Amino acid sequence: MHRRLLVVLVPLAVLLVAALGVPLSITVAEREMQETYVNRLNDVGRFASLAETALSTGRTEALQQELTRYHELYGIPVALIDTSGAVLLGPAEAYQKAARAEAALPRIVTAALAGARSEPSWEWAPWDDSALVVAEPVGRDSEVVGAVVTISDLSRTRELILVRWARLAGLGLLPLLALTAVAWPVSAWVLRPVRKLDAATSRISEGDLTIRADAEAGPIELRRLARSFNTMMDAVENAAQRQRAFVSDASHQLRNPLTSLRLAVESLAPHLRSDGDGQQVYDVAVDELKAMQRLLNSLQASARMESLRTASPVDLDEVLATRVDRWRALTATAGQTLTVDVPPGLRLLEPPGGLGSILDELISNALRLSDAQVVEVTAQVVSAGPGTVTVAVRDDGQGIDVSERAQAVQRFWRSPRHQNVSGTGLGLAICADLIGAAGGELRLEEGLPRPDGSGHGLAAVVVLPVAPASAPV
DSSP states (O other): OHHHHHHHHHHHHHHHHHHHHHHHHHHHHHHHHHHHHHHHHHHHHHHHHHHHHHHHHTOOHHHHHHHHHHHHHHOOOEEEEETTSOEEESOHHHHHHHHTTOTTHHHHHHHHHTTOOOOOOOOOOTTOOOOEEEEEEESSGGGOOEEEEEEEOOHHHHHHHHHHHHHHHHHHHHHHHHHHHHHHHHHHHHTHHHHHHHHHHHHHHTTOTTOOOOSSSSOHHHHHHHHHHHHHHHHHHHHHHHHHHHHHHHHHHHHHHHHHHHHHHHTTGGGSOTTSHHHHHHHHHHHHHHHHHHHHHHHHHHHHHHTOOOOEEEEHHHHHHTTHHHHHHHHHHTTOEEEEEOOTTOEEEEOTTOHHHHHHHHHHHHHHSSOOSEEEEEEEEEOSTTOEEEEEEEEOSOOOOHHHHHHHTSTTOOOGGGTTSSOOSOHHHHHHHHHHHTTOEEEEEEEEEOTTSSOEEEEEEEEEEBOOTTSOO
């Protein structure tokens, strides 16, 4: 919007300067041409007066010298011609040479010999190379005996017009540049409330529902929009809080009845025959109760995690230092191998709830949901764009189909192969939400090759922004 405002203001300023400058430039050019015409008209009027006296007395030597000296001094051919158009006095050769290039000369001379004075010519455009022809009759009315004619080259006058135009353009450019220089901070000031509102919406899109727009600054239209925006966000935040509170409260309230029900069911164990159908039904009931308890625990964890929406910088080395030993113990217990290949010094923005918890979930999935023999943890910096760090957990287990990877990060989704494996289908979904709240993403890709060559395992790749160098840990 800032650029659009400048695109509107600057052309308007250019049009304003042009609307004032073009008529002024035309006036300047016309004034210069009029001044040149008046000077030539005064000159031919003087020569016509001298010619009338010279012709009546027959003393033409002085007039010839005047005309010749005028041509030598100003470079303007001037001649006294008779009623037949022949040159009587003046530099005849220079006059005839200049006359051949002027198509309007016969018309002007004919009018002068008829007793009419020359009309001003407005051929003032710099790209026009015609000369200025001025003729003055010698004599009065029916006693006209000739005419004095000058043919003036206007190149000097047009150069002067161009110089004046250049000065006017420079003078017009100064306020235009000043206006352009002022338009940037002024437009920035005008759009400051809009930028603040945009910054608030960006923070909200990152998951911080506590942000509100400034409803006291800016024009009344933006203040009204900010108040409506804040009212909407109050309703959204209240709805989200009520939703989280309902999930947390419902999970908590159901915990005790489920625990009591499980104890009641387990108390039936001594009364069941080991070889009867009741034992099988009993085992199914206990498993279902355990699954429901795990689901309630996951729902409570999800509600707690969703209330945290602030990403903070963290050193990946410190996160791994507190987790790797436990991961190695878990993999060793399961008869699996864990490898960690992470370069030192990586600093990134960790998701709400901690990066360690997310990596715990990904390692747990790799151990529980596949027959992997090797689990590999790697990390690298991707310098493209603003800079990101990718942390990948790869295994050489069964993996999942490409068509199922997008569904795997949805809540409560379970692969058909994992229906009998403990879990709620919330782990990856919660991890994906938290990573997205930190400005990153969770991708499921092809993992390590399987030992039997039948395919590849699964790779859970966490992409997070690089933490700013000035951000405290």
